Amino acid sequence: MKLDDLINQVSEWLRGTGSDSDIVISSRIRLARNFTGIPFPHWANKEQENKVIEQVKAGISQSAHLKNSLFFMLSDLDNIDKQFLVERHLMSHEHATHPDTKAICLTSNEVISIMINEEDHLRIQVMKSGFDLDDAWQIINKLDDDLSNNFPFAFSKELGYLTACPTNTGTAMRVSIMLHLPVLVMTRQIDRVLDAIAKLSFTTRGLYGEGTQASGNFFQISNQVSLGQKEEEILDKLKGVIRQIIDQEKTARQALLSKHKHMLEDKIWRSYGTLINAHIITSQETVELLSMLRLGQDLGIIKGLERYLINELFILTQPAHLQQIEKKKLNPQERDIKRAELIREKLSIKKINKDNTN
């Protein structure tokens, strides 16, 4: 399997399956791991970084979890490929920016990805569709056990896993849940919710993680504290918070539906109308309209559309994905045209029956 083949499949986390997948897009757990004694990537020389890559490569070949996985040196990938992996949430933007002596390993179903020489020697990630932290934790915990058989990870009994940045020390675990909260945004309740989250020392980020603004109706909620709590405790706390947010969004959706049904239907069908008729469309507008389409599907206002198709469109309409599909570089204007074309094509093959609406 090659990188190009990924474009033809739907990433696991985009399947739109799993619990509460009407509101929770994906559940992601990331563990940071380092080798004892070898300088962290930002402080290492090329030789040391290459040593890390060689060691990880050897370890990967021995792990049952990583059989048939893909392995790339980032210096071998062009810019579109790198951006493509970022858009699929398989690696960070930061990892793509300084590609020297960095690598990535991912399983073909895109559930597991390992960034090598990002901020830490290893950044192991497991991503699942829907609200499924238990499964994600089970996978990543086993994979971590597997890898620790081969590597003596930097660890202190008192401080836990030792990481380049003290904000990750301890469990070195970051758990992120991506949520779609269109009605909390629409009804202007979102700020109150986000304030409460911040008070509980969880952070909110945008669609693409660290450093990105929460854009449109998508929010990534993650734990801030990594030391002094067991992994399971961190997971349980986050689960509790997410459960409440889900309930709030659900309640808000029902309230809006009962009080302002026509307004909501109008907004959703207009979004659909624009999407299947537009000939030029920016990615920002696309995200906003697809968000409405997804809401329409969740509420049963629009029928005959699979959730994975809408999820997939969020990713396929991103710049690098469009260029990967076209297999060439496109300027922003060309992309806006191609994007509109792709959306029309993907949505028109679906039979949407407006009579189903009532």
Added chain:
Amino acid sequence: MLCDVCGKNQATVHLTEIVDEQMTELHLCEGCAKQKSMQMEQQFGLSDLLAGLADFGKHTGEIEPLKLKCPNCNLTYEDFKKIGRLGCSSCYSTFIRYLLPLLKRIHGTTVHTGKVPKGAAVGVSAADSSFRKTAETTSSPKNDMLELKTKLQEAVRLENFEEAAKLRDKLKELENKPSGVSKNKAPARESSRRKKEQG
């Protein structure tokens, strides 16, 4: 002696401020001292904010070991403050004394209770217990003084002058011990403020 600020009331608080080895003295009355201490707090709050997370040394009034260097990767404490990232896993033992307060501020605690990698428990614990030991051994007698000074500052800030006087006496005792840190140098390099109450 009259207050330096208002020139009306009797000065009861005598403030010695040493910044970059420059010593200034202020003699204040109760009311003006209160005002001054509020100003100081405000300044402190702002600089504290600007200095960011890594700049935690000032918080405790400690001398920052900028030149302290990790023997494994050569990262200095100054580098760490600039970059905000440690250089290697050994940096944790090198800088442990200064990392513990930082970790506490970030996470609210400094004790890991989570996962322990298989087979790591034995080999690491030996090296590990040295962590806090390092922190402890570096803590005396030089750091006992720093701790006393921190407490003294806090006592003065809270205008608990009785406690402050006790702390000042203890500090003097320590300073006069021959085994103590050079008594001229340590306080002079410190950019902290000391207030003394005269009865």
